[in-house]
Amino acid sequence: MERSTLDLWVGLFVCAGIGALLILALKVGNMSGFSTADTYQIYARFDNIGGLKPRAPVKSAGVVVGRVGEITFDNKKFMAKVVLTINKHYQFPKDTTASVLTSGLLGEQYIGLVAGGDDANLAQGDTLKLTQSAVVLENLISQFLYSKAAEGDTKK
Amino acid sequence: MAADNLIEIKDVDYWYDKRRAILSGIDMVIPRGKVVAIMGISGSGKTTLLRLIGGVMKARKGEVRVDGQLVSDLDTAGIYKLRSRMGMLFQFGALFTDMTVFDNVAFQMREHTNLPERMIRDLVYLKLNAVGLRGAHRLMPSELSGGMARRVALARAIALDPMLMLYDEPFTGLDPISLGVIRNLIRSLNDALGATSIVVTHDVQEALELVDYVYYMSDGKVVAHGTPQEMLANDEPLVHQFVYGEADGPVPFQYPSRNYGEDLKLGARHG
Amino acid sequence: MAERAVFSVRKLGHTTSDIVIRLGYAVRFIVLTLMHSGTSFRRFGLIIRELYYTGVQSLIIILVSGLFVGMVLGLQGYETLQTYGSESALGVLVALSLVRELGPVVAGLLFASRAGSAITAEIGLMKATEQLSAMEMMAVDPIARVVAPRFWAGFISMPLLAAMFSAMGIFGGYLVGVVLIGVDEGSFWSQMQNAVDFREDIVNGVIKSVVFGFAVTWIALFQGYDAPPTAEGVSGATTRTVVTSSLAILGLDFLLTSFMFRGV
Numbered sequence: 001m002e003r004s005t006l007d008l009w010v011g012l013f014v015c016a017g018i019g020a021l022l023i024l025a026l027k028v029g030n031m032s033g034f035s036t037a038d039t040y041q042i043y044a045r046f047d048n049i050g051g052l053k054p055r056a057p058v059k060s061a062g063v064v065v066g067r068v069g070e071i072t073f074d075n076k077k078f079m080a081k082v083v084l085t086i087n088k089h090y091q092f093p094k095d096t097t098a099s100v101l102t103s104g105l106l107g108e109q110y111i112g113l114v115a116g117g118d119d120a121n122l123a124q125g126d127t128l129k130l131t132q133s134a135v136v137l138e139n140l141i142s143q144f145l146y147s148k149a150a151e152g153d154t155k156k
Numbered sequence: 157m158a159a160d161n162l163i164e165i166k167d168v169d170y171w172y173d174k175r176r177a178i179l180s181g182i183d184m185v186i187p188r189g190k191v192v193a194i195m196g197i198s199g200s201g202k203t204t205l206l207r208l209i210g211g212v213m214k215a216r217k218g219e220v221r222v223d224g225q226l227v228s229d230l231d232t233a234g235i236y237k238l239r240s241r242m243g244m245l246f247q248f249g250a251l252f253t254d255m256t257v258f259d260n261v262a263f264q265m266r267e268h269t270n271l272p273e274r275m276i277r278d279l280v281y282l283k284l285n286a287v288g289l290r291g292a293h294r295l296m297p298s299e300l301s302g303g304m305a306r307r308v309a310l311a312r313a314i315a316l317d318p319m320l321m322l323y324d325e326p327f328t329g330l331d332p333i334s335l336g337v338i339r340n341l342i343r344s345l346n347d348a349l350g351a352t353s354i355v356v357t358h359d360v361q362e363a364l365e366l367v368d369y370v371y372y373m374s375d376g377k378v379v380a381h382g383t384p385q386e387m388l389a390n391d392e393p394l395v396h397q398f399v400y401g402e403a404d405g406p407v408p409f410q411y412p413s414r415n416y417g418e419d420l421k422l423g424a425r426h427g
Numbered sequence: 428m429a430e431r432a433v434f435s436v437r438k439l440g441h442t443t444s445d446i447v448i449r450l451g452y453a454v455r456f457i458v459l460t461l462m463h464s465g466t467s468f469r470r471f472g473l474i475i476r477e478l479y480y481t482g483v484q485s486l487i488i489i490l491v492s493g494l495f496v497g498m499v500l501g502l503q504g505y506e507t508l509q510t511y512g513s514e515s516a517l518g519v520l521v522a523l524s525l526v527r528e529l530g531p532v533v534a535g536l537l538f539a540s541r542a543g544s545a546i547t548a549e550i551g552l553m554k555a556t557e558q559l560s561a562m563e564m565m566a567v568d569p570i571a572r573v574v575a576p577r578f579w580a581g582f583i584s585m586p587l588l589a590a591m592f593s594a595m596g597i598f599g600g601y602l603v604g605v606v607l608i609g610v611d612e613g614s615f616w617s618q619m620q621n622a623v624d625f626r627e628d629i630v631n632g633v634i635k636s637v638v639f640g641f642a643v644t645w646i647a648l649f650q651g652y653d654a655p656p657t658a659e660g661v662s663g664a665t666t667r668t669v670v671t672s673s674l675a676i677l678g679l680d681f682l683l684t685s686f687m688f689r690g691v
Contacts, residue, residue, distance in 0.1 A: 006476060010478045010479050010483060013482050016591060017482075017586070017588065017590055017591055018587070020591040020594040024629050210564055212560075212564070236568075237566070239564055239565065239566040240566040244561070246561050248557070250557035267565070267567050268566065
């Protein structure tokens with residue numbers, strides 16, 4: 001095989017390969033994943049985080065504004081302590097509520113932020129005061145059964 | 157005296173495991189400028205000896221000296237330097253199958269020298285002409301006959317004008333014409349290059365016509381040595397059987413086996 | 428009876444120690460190859476030549492297989508997702524399956540069978556016809572001249588081939604899902620883009636294919652280099668390359684997947 005023909009084919013091959021990688025990277029995937037420089041961290045405590053995992057999205061009004069960081073157990077308050085890494089572009093007032101929500105009916109859990117009305121905004125290291133824990137299916141069911149039973153009693 | 161000998165092998169032993177010695181107590185001297193044959197039946201250790209000279213293997217005991225240098229003293233770089241002054245012709249040529257004849261011969265020149273391509277081209281043609289195959293330079297090794305392939309391999313081996321030529325069974329499987337060609341080439345190249353040649357072979361007829369001196373090996377030892385005339389006149393049974401190609405003798409015809417009668421189950425019949 | 432048991436145990440021990448010794452030899456082999464890679468990079472033409480034989484000549488099988496795998500994913504995925512009313516997630520299914528697993532693994536298996544066995548056969552044959560010994564006698568290190576360029580060619584080819592496999596596969600899934608079946612084109616791509624994360628999925632897939640490339644090329648080269656210099660020896664070595672490479676790929680895939688996608 002002629003040297004130049006060989007080089008041509010190999011060159012095309014490598015270009016095609018790199019092209020495929022680029023297609024995958026740009027068109028197929030999304031390059032989201034905020035670099036640490038553009039984010040700030042706030043804390044939230046929950047009675048029950050349910051199935052929340054690190055790297056779960058933090059959304060407000062349905063738009064992803066950040067990611068869940070580390071999840072630890074606060075042994076003094078006996079609550080879950082969650083680190084929220086928020087994109088610097090988005091500022092939230094100090095009385096924002098954080099809830100653990102589920103995507104769809106049985107999907108993965110994420111944090112939903114509902115903004116409050118405070119003038120001052122959350123800064124790096126602040127803790128959210130208002131939180132709502134995850135809905136635990138078993139509690140819901142037992143509540144329902146209990147209320148049904150109570151209803152039955154009053155009817156009698 | 158030492159300067160006259162290109163290769164000196166003193167009391168060399170080689171084994172893979174101690175129980176089966178491949179070479180024992182080999183003493184050999186290869187004088188400069190001579191063509192020497194090392195002969196013996198298959199398995200007598202001839203190829204191992206070639207490998208020791210080429211530094212591919214190290215002797216377990218004894219000394220191998222090439223051009224005054226102890227081969228076992230050399231490091232990898234030293235061995236490679238030594239090998240670039242040697243040329244070896246392998247039994248079936250061992251040409252590089254993915255290159256043309258031209259590229260095969262040019263291989264060593266391109267790897268070891270900085271010569272410009274024009275000079276390399278001239279040298280390649282020179283070498284190919286010496287073996288009579290200049291016109292075949294564009295062919296691929298798969299397109300060559302056995303004899304032609306070996307000649308190209310020969311041209312490749314002499315590419316850098318080596319001081320020592322090693323031939324591993326150069327006559328095996330060749331037709332009479334090619335045999336004659338190779339035989340003449342070995343002698344003429346040796347004299348033209350001012351080199352020394354070692355021919356490992358078991359082709360008695362060709363060897364005795366060609367060489368200046370013969371070493372005959374059997375079972376890892378040198379059993380006899382001398383000029384071709386001396387070998388022909390040697391009446392030691394082992395040597396005689398080999399030189400005259402006798403079917404049975406010290407090297408038996410029958411592979412070791414049980415008594416024939418036992419194998420045929422003649423039972424009470426045999427004595 | 429006890430004798431036979433002892434014999435079996437001893438045989439097992441020998442086999443195990445043989446395997447261990449061979450593994451050690453293989454490690455020494457790859458270390459030597461890496462150390463002698465200088466020549467390959469100084470004379471890059473050597474690598475380019477091998478890139479043609481390993482990479483370019485594997486293109487057809489990789490692209491065609493990628494297309495078919497993607498198309499099957501599209502078909503099967505659609506059937507299953509339809510029962511949950513989630514056909515629009517077809518793009519996600521196809522893309523994630525390919526980028527995370529099928530791309531690196533299947534491309535790796537195909538590479539092992541096509542290019543790996545070719546490398547083993549070539550080197551084994553060179554050994555059997557004494558070409559490697561001839562090279563050594565001409566004071567050229569066969570590891571630097573023959574083995575190392577092929578190693579780097581395989582190492583470079585593998586990730587590129589895996590990426591092309593995945594890309595073709597996604598195209599195949601698109602062909603079947605959107606063009607043939609009629610899944611909504613917009614949601615096909617948009618859901619895919621949302622679900623496939625560059626760092627998590629694509630980069631991990633590339634890392635996998637790099638590791639597979641290293642393993643397969645190493646195995647192929649070693650089996651060829653170590654093959655007995657006979658016809659049966661070489662044919663046995665090529666078979667061993669395909670089998671060992673395939674097992675290695677699947678095993679490494681499990682290891683890598685558990686590190687990468689453990690669900691953090």
